[in-house]
Amino acid sequence: MKITFLIHNVYGIGGTIRTTLNLAAALADRHELTVVSMLRHRARPRFAIDPRVTVVPLVDLRDHSADAADPLLHQPAEVFPTAEKRYAQYSRLTDLRAEDYLRTCDADVVIGTRPGVNVYLARFASPRALRVAQEHLTHDTHSKKLRAQLAHHYRDLDAVVTTTRADAAVYQAKMRLPGVSVLAVPNSVPDPGPSPADGRAHVIAAAGRLVRAKRFDLLIEAFTDVAAQHPDWSLRIYGAGTDKERLQRLIDDQGLGGRAALMGVVSPIEAEFAKASIVASASDAESFGMTLVEAMRCGTPVVATDCPLGPAEIVDDGVDGRLVPTGDRQALAAALCDLIADEPGRRRMGEAARDAARRFDPAPVAHAYEDLFAELAASRHARAWQRRKSHWRGRAGRALRGLRRRYESVTWA
Known part of the structure; x- marks a missing residue:
């Protein structure tokens, strides 16, 4: 199976980068792994990356790069959501590079790792691929405007994965996503290897x-x-x-x-x-x-x-x-x-x-994702039907409300 992760900037430092690389390395035991970095600002990633994992940067921000001279780099993004905290770091060039990559990507599973990147995933990834959005932040930390933007796009995904059961419950209660699996899978942390602390250091x-x-x-x-x-x-x-x-x-x-x-x-x-x-x-x-x-x-x-x-x-x-x-x-x-x-x-x-x-070892976490991929593939048609049914119910409801408003306006006249 070909699995692709979409990440903001794999060349930086942060918890999302660590856990993405941990999971990619664990999945690389049985699958072909690619990490696509929306941005690149340095020659080498700060974290060690498993040699079995291919890294593909989309926009190179380094001063000497060809991208630095591209005028599209200085035009505001049109697809990346404006309410996302990283919006100022994205551009029309990022929009187009993400679209070009995802339109031609032949991965069986594509996993986004932050809200704005998940919008790229929903907009541009092939419907033949399983589209999974990870939420490393939480529902309630997003602004009301961003939640509205995400709800519109997340309906086109196969799954939304949070890192805690509590946050999954919030998404299930507050963001209606028919046909989309919403569940929790914890981040993974490998065994560090060195001798454990002995509790004596002050x-x-x-x-x-x-x-x-x-x-x-x-x-x-x-x-x-x-x-x-x-x-x-x-x-x-x-x-x-x-x-x-x-x-x-x-x-x-x-x-x-x-x-x-x-x-x-x-x-x-x-x-x-x-x-x-x-x-x-x-x-x-x-x-x-x-x-x-x-x-x-x-x-x-x-x-x-x-x-x-x-x-x-x-x-x-x-x-x-x-x-x-x-x-x-x-x-x-x-x-x-x-x-x-x-x-x-x-x-x-x-x-x-x-x-x-x-329990946070990468192996069981990777198995949890493999089980999710299998479940999503098996339920693809049933979930598509749920999505269509919800869509037509929504249209019927809006039409009925329109008729009621017209009837009431005629009655009061």
Whole structure:
């Protein structure tokens, strides 16, 4: 089977890129895999890519590239949805390259990995291929305008796959998609390989994009309370982003210099998590929680805010990690202090975390996708009938409402 992934920019760093490459490598054991990158901004991808996976960039943004001189690169996109957060990075050239590629693509399955790219998938991919949209964000994080744009196009897909059961339920309840399978398949994280954490290092680690939604400011504030009780412990935050300067000022203002540090981007991150005894996440919202699984696979227990929608489906509170209320500095600090004070408990929790995280191994996740492909192929005609029936019902309903309005206008006249 030929399987093609469509991704925003495989040459960057991010959770969607990691999980796409993990899944592609697992599927490459039995299938022909291609990753199509809408954009390219550097010579080589930052993440290692399985040599069995073919990478195809569509628009080269590098200064010396031929695409940089193409006037279409500076014309606004017409197909990529305007309400999508990445809209400014897309152009008429991206629209046309995506259309050209998908019109001629002979893949049996095409999988999109972000909302705007999924619109390309719905508009241009061959109906002979199974068209699957992954949602690495969540329904409710999309604006009302974007949800309306997506609902219009997602009706032409075969499936919408979220990363959590909770988000799948939201899509099923709020976005009517007749004939489209809506289900959850978690992201996959491979076994990192190095020896698991032993729970002895006096280090709390955290990782992610340095943006406000990740609430590293809350984590730093909570660590201020932790440091007052446990002055021999330190906090290491890995990542890059627009919030870096503000977070550094907060570290300085709290007098945590030398105790808390912004470590920059490290990839892969697992080796750093294995050096820590606790990994913390203070996010206001998560579509999944890749760093939680990555930490657990290293045998490092996590303390995470119980934010929508991912952590509660990853962490078994009190068994392989701790969940605390979102935005609660005191609760976050207390949970960290509890684990710091209980070294044997940290070790037990770390062992439980490593065992529990095996369910996110790429092999079973890849099998879940293969089962989905088989189900979609078998139900293709039945789902097409559902789609047509819904379409005609909608037309009949609109016609009936029109007749009622005309009748009422005549009656009142």
